[in-house]
């Protein structure tokens with residue numbers, strides 16, 4: 001999933017719309033607080049993170065080190081410090097062309113990075129979400145509430161997951177999720 | 190083609206080697222020269238008709254073989270099933286466990302991956318043990334009690350209460366649960382553990398699991414299609430006795 005983390009609603013909404021147009025297939029989630037971002041990070045695989053400086057300064061940086069990141073900067077400053085390999089700066093006051101250029105390049109890079117994972121799993125993004133939740137020990141009802149879908153839909157997803165993976169039990173799904181790094185050790189029961 | 194008593198015992202094994210532990214449970218050990226099934230059974234004091242029915246039910250899973258088994262006494266069928274239980278507990282499960290332990294020794298998996306497999310198998314084992322002990326402590330004794338009452342045509346008040354509160358059909362659905370984890374474990378080993386340099390150890394585990402699965406299927410089939418219908422009939426007949 002792609003995560004846009006900034007307290008500015010207008011920036012979240014704007015970036016989400018632009019990315020949706022450039023790359024309709026991927027799930028985009030917007031968060032406004034550092035705590036929300038940390039929570040997402042623990043439960044999901046973030047393929048691309050667009051994050052404002054004020055949120056970034058409030059999270060535990062080390063757990064975000066491996067994520068492909070675009071830092072959102074309000075104004076282009078006079079002096080820019082050198083940045084780490086998988087992180088890049090996007091100036092919100094930049095021109096349309098260069099903003100689109102940076103986004104496109106990062107989306108392509110994200111695709112390349114995740115193509116390994118992606119082709120390994122025959123599950124859809126939504127089904128992967130469900131596997132994560134099941135493996136973390138949530139009931140169908142809890143999953144339904146959390147993902148804003150009906151219990152019936154959760155059950156349908158679970159049937160499809162079982163058919164696709166050839167795994168019937170909750171413990172089996174947990175092993176699958178851990179082996180495929182959908183969740184981390186300690187997230188499961 | 191059915192296995193017949195005129196056939197050589199060795200040929201039955203050549204037909205399907207999975208019959209090896211089956212004939213052992215029925216009381217036949219290897220080394221039977223070129224004797225026919227009938228001769229071997231006679232010599233070892235094994236009921237040849239029962240022997241043939243069990244073997245044929247193993248090879249041929251249709252309803253006809255279940256019908257044939259229903260003709261035999263509940264006691265005989267139960268005592269065969271008890272022997273398959275001890276075969277699972279004493280032989281197969283420890284064997285699979287040993288092989289799973291080889292996965293870490295030969296560094297096929299890292300520690301976390303190994304623990305995932307090991308714990309998963311541990312859970313499966315617990316379920317299987319629980320299932321077996323439920324059967325041995327409650328289900329089988331109940332079946333024998335029903336069969337005895339049926340043959341002596343007398344129904345005690347306590348047995349009548351048991352029939353009404355826990356008829357044999359209430360145990361039926363237990364079996365699907367036991368199969369699910371075994372099924373998952375196979376797919377984890379086949380598909381989802383990281384690719385090893387050499388699959389030999391994993392193959393061996395898988396072969397054991399497939400064999401166990403086939404044996405368990407036969408076992409559950411006997412419970413579900415032979416014993417449960419038979420006991421249900423007896424329960425109905427016993428209750429009718431009171432009216």
Ligand SMILES: [Fe+2]
Pocket residue numbers: 270274321324408412
């Ligand atoms: Fe059993």
Ligand SMILES: [Fe+2]
Pocket residue numbers: 320324364408409412
């Ligand atoms: Fe059973």
